Amino acid sequence: MSRPPYPPEFRRQMVELVRAGRTPEELAKEFEPTAQSIRNWVVQADRDEGRREDGLTSAEKEELARLRREVRQLREEREILKRAAVFFARETDRPR
DSSP states (O other): OOOOOOOHHHHHHHHHHHHTTOOHHHHHHHSSSOHHHHHHHHHHHHHHTTSOOSSOOHHHHHHHHHHHHHHHHHHHHHHHHHHHHHHHHHHHHSOO
C-alpha cells in the first residue's frame, strides 16, 4: 500500500534543510521519507530553479502528462468516429 504524496510545503522544507547542510540520511531518520526521496526532491527543485538542466522541470512534466492525456482522448475519439463511419457506410449500402 502506498502512502499519499507528501505536501509540497513539506518537500520544500526538506530541500531547504538539505541546502542548509543536513544530509538526506539524517532527515530520513528524523522524518518519514526515505533519503532517496529527499535526494530526488532536491534534484527536482534544482531543475525547477534552473540550477540543473539534466531533466524536465515540474511544469514540463505536468505539461507532458496533460498532452499525453489529450492524445489518449483524441485517439479514443478517432476510433469511435472510425467505427461510426463504418456503421453508417454499411447502413447506406443496404437495399431498402
